Amino acid sequence: MPLSIIILAAGQGTRMKSSRPKVLHPLAGKPMLQHVIDKSFALKPDQVILVIGHGADQLRAQMQNQELEFVEQSEQLGTGHAVAQSLAVLKPDNDLLVLYGDVPMISVDALQTLLNNNKSSVVNVLSFLPDDSSGYGRIVRQTDDKVVAIVEEKDANESQKQIRESNSGIVVIDGDQVKYLIDKLDNDNAQREYYLTDVVKHAVASGLSVSATICDDANEVLGVNNQAQLAQVEAIYRQQQASKLMNAGVKLYDPLRIDVRGSLTVGVDVEIDVNCVFIGDVKLGDNVSIAANCVIANSTIAANSNILPMTSIDTASIGQRVSIGPFARIRPGTECADEVKIGNFVETKKSQIGAGSKVSHLSYIGDTEMGSDVNIGAGTITCNYDGVNKFKTIIEDDVFVGSDTQLVAPVIVGKGSTIGAGSTITRDTPEGKLTLTRAKQLTLSGWLRPVKKQQD
Numbered sequence: 001m002p003l004s005i006i007i008l009a010a011g012q013g014t015r016m017k018s019s020r021p022k023v024l025h026p027l028a029g030k031p032m033l034q035h036v037i038d039k040s041f042a043l044k045p046d047q048v049i050l051v052i053g054h055g056a057d058q059l060r061a062q063m064q065n066q067e068l069e070f071v072e073q074s075e076q077l078g079t080g081h082a083v084a085q086s087l088a089v090l091k092p093d094n095d096l097l098v099l100y101g102d103v104p105m106i107s108v109d110a111l112q113t114l115l116n117n118n119k120s121s122v123v124n125v126l127s128f129l130p131d132d133s134s135g136y137g138r139i140v141r142q143t144d145d146k147v148v149a150i151v152e153e154k155d156a157n158e159s160q161k162q163i164r165e166s167n168s169g170i171v172v173i174d175g176d177q178v179k180y181l182i183d184k185l186d187n188d189n190a191q192r193e194y195y196l197t198d199v200v201k202h203a204v205a206s207g208l209s210v211s212a213t214i215c216d217d218a219n220e221v222l223g224v225n226n227q228a229q230l231a232q233v234e235a236i237y238r239q240q241q242a243s244k245l246m247n248a249g250v251k252l253y254d255p256l257r258i259d260v261r262g263s264l265t266v267g268v269d270v271e272i273d274v275n276c277v278f279i280g281d282v283k284l285g286d287n288v289s290i291a292a293n294c295v296i297a298n299s300t301i302a303a304n305s306n307i308l309p310m311t312s313i314d315t316a317s318i319g320q321r322v323s324i325g326p327f328a329r330i331r332p333g334t335e336c337a338d339e340v341k342i343g344n345f346v347e348t349k350k351s352q353i354g355a356g357s358k359v360s361h362l363s364y365i366g367d368t369e370m371g372s373d374v375n376i377g378a379g380t381i382t383c384n385y386d387g388v389n390k391f392k393t394i395i396e397d398d399v400f401v402g403s404d405t406q407l408v409a410p411v412i413v414g415k416g417s418t419i420g421a422g423s424t425i426t427r428d429t430p431e432g433k434l435t436l437t438r439a440k441q442l443t444l445s446g447w448l449r450p451v452k453k454q455q456d
């Protein structure tokens, strides 16, 4: 039977103590709800319904352009009530999988296992065995192990509170019985809420089969209710990413000190030192090494390149055998060809840097097209901005720019030309010539250093 998925995300998340709706808090750089949505689509369902309530406008805005059907639950009367609100759009007879917006670590594998297991049961709950069950609904089994009910902690008696097996909240319900079971829910309980979990007891009372599939990894079903749990989940996510990288052959100097917030693709023999953060889509070629304390976002770094400590690279493409840093800032639109060297305290933006060119110290290169084998002296600045508009600097092949030079754009530094140190270049420079704007050095004879006045 085709599958419909309902993701519950209407709750406020008061315990986060934040103005932002709970499910929009980022986990590894994207809203925790987005993690759940991405996993939902990985199951190739017929429809995905998102139940929203608190912060509904914000959720709609952030989650648009995805094939989601929104259902608004204006009053949060419980998880069962949330599902009941969705019946109007839920395709009849589709099997139903219910996911929670605040249970973001669930894996596609675990969901697939849940869907494939116990296919004959009408209700199949994903349970788990936490070290501490407090706060969770407990799975009540008969002596023959049959699941007969889920009891919320607030409704549980002392012996039920001793049960370790807990409800993840995630459940699959047979399409033929969804409406029948949801219609039976009432709010006759300690919290005066319509509990989705009560479908278990109603199914049992109607002679329908119920099962629970225990999730092997309790970390996958951790619910996020406060900042401490969010940090805990973030730490687990980090460790998972680190393990994946090490399994792919990456040398991590310390797997506890790397943070991948997105997707990091690696070649062979990649090395990553401590405290590096990778954001968005990052690709590292064979033999790339990343030194300590680098932040790299949405960039590609080709084979045999070295990124030295404290370097920030954002939306850039870096060629082979390139060296960048320490303390370099590579901003969006930077394209370094092979064998480029960018040294300390250099900032680049929206610039092409040709093969073998070097910008070794203390420079700003912006809106620049630089040819190959150029040498930029320390402290060179491309003056690309007149306060209103941006202009381009073109530096042709084989140019040598002396230290402390300003290239005032728009300007072309001709092929093979040399610029004397300390120049302010405002006009194009001819090929192969030395150009400089410096005043002539002179020495004054008879000049005396000032001496300190005597106080009387």
Ligand code: UD1
Binding pocket: 008, 009, 010, 011, 012, 051, 073, 075, 076, 077, 078, 079, 080, 081, 082, 100, 101, 102, 135, 136, 137, 138, 150, 152, 166, 167, 168, 169, 194, 195, 196, 197, 223
């Ligand atoms: C729920 C389960 C509990 C389980 C636990 C796992 C019920 C009655 N209890 O309890 O058995 O162990 O999750 O984490 O289902 N929501 C709505 N509309 C509502 C109420 C909730 O959309 O009216 C959403 C929330 O935004 C949240 C999810 O449903 O994403 C769970 O709600 P929450 O109140 O956190 O349930 P728990 O008390 O944690």
Ligand code: CA
Binding pocket: 102, 223, 224, 225
């Ligand atoms: Ca919860």
